[in-house]
Amino acid sequence: MNASATDVLGGHRIVPVVVLDDPARADALGAALVAGGLPVAEATFRTPEAAAVLRRLADNDDLVVGAGTVLTPRQVDEAIEAGARFIVSPGLSADVVRRCQEVGVPVIPGISTPSEIMRALDLGLDTVKFFPAEANGGLPTIKALAAAFPQVRFMPTGGITADSAPAYLAHPSVAAVGGSWMVAGDLLRDGRWDEVAARCAASTTLYGLGAPA
Template identity: 45%
Template sequence: MESAIERMGILPVVAIENSADAGPLADALEAGGLPIAEITLRTQAGIDAIAALSSRDGFIVGAGTVHSVDQAKMVADAGASFVVSPGFNPRTVQWCLDHSMPIYPGVSSPTDLESAIEMGLTVVKFFPAEQIGGVKMIKTLQGPYGDMRFIPTGGINASNIASYLSLSSVLACGGSWMVKPELISSGSFDEIQRLTAEAVSSCRNNA
């Protein structure tokens, strides 16, 4: 899973209010060159949206904002290919590891990273990225944690993503600027496609 996410470079973080929008959203992301999404459980429609996209050929759907083992079980049953959590919950991480479900728990400190290493993880979410030091913080952590790779998320957008992706320790960046809830709920899928294509092009030009 890590190689697929790294190949994409960007992980769209989606809060969707109506699961009927999942298909058109995926169409827009694919047309923009980004056939992947992290569907968060911030809304009631999250599980149904994951289920709707899980059987879509060539599209990778994961689950975000997973706080518990019960939620991990739910998204696994819905067909999620990976799990992302905002913080480090050892029980949730262990359940995912025991069931061969890729999980990228959120970390914000060396202590969190020590916990991740203890459980055998090599890729974690760095959250909330901009608010806890951004690129400078990741550079600092690269020293003592050279084998760890990060998926920075939080405050990342078109103007700063290139600075993150320039770091060898960054696997990909999570972001929602191309899939804002208001764009989805208003049916602005052409705009989502445009913003996605723009982001993908920018990442490739800075690779």
């Protein structure tokens, strides 16, 4: 039986969403994530160097690295070849999901509607990415969707901050949240690795905080 996405995340409930176009900075970024106690990364396929960045991050045995913004089965293969241990997509592509299932890698497709959740269930999935979270109504929408689909777990991503994350994480249907506040573009560009590590460490304290669901 293939491992689930939540199994691969190893209990980490915040997933840093990394957009990095310089593979030479990947080693320092990986070290900062590990030092901050958040050794997880979703390296997005948004730049020409994405596969190289993912490969460098995956070379760090202390990191669990996945590929984000995966749009095609070919990108699935590229990501896995580079070392991705899970796949995240902004939308629900049956071709992408099936390719991930064929090769045995967990996939978290993006959804924003009940119909998309039903398609994900038809494909045998029970964990989905709610995206873009804030633009689609945020936590109130997740609560409404969870009431209709109690078997589904969500990873909301898009517009979530350190301030809003605790309320999401307090909801029992939220497996994890994706965010970039600890790996913000200016921090990566300026090489502020101590700040990345500090924000990661602060993020790990957000689990279980926030208003009751």
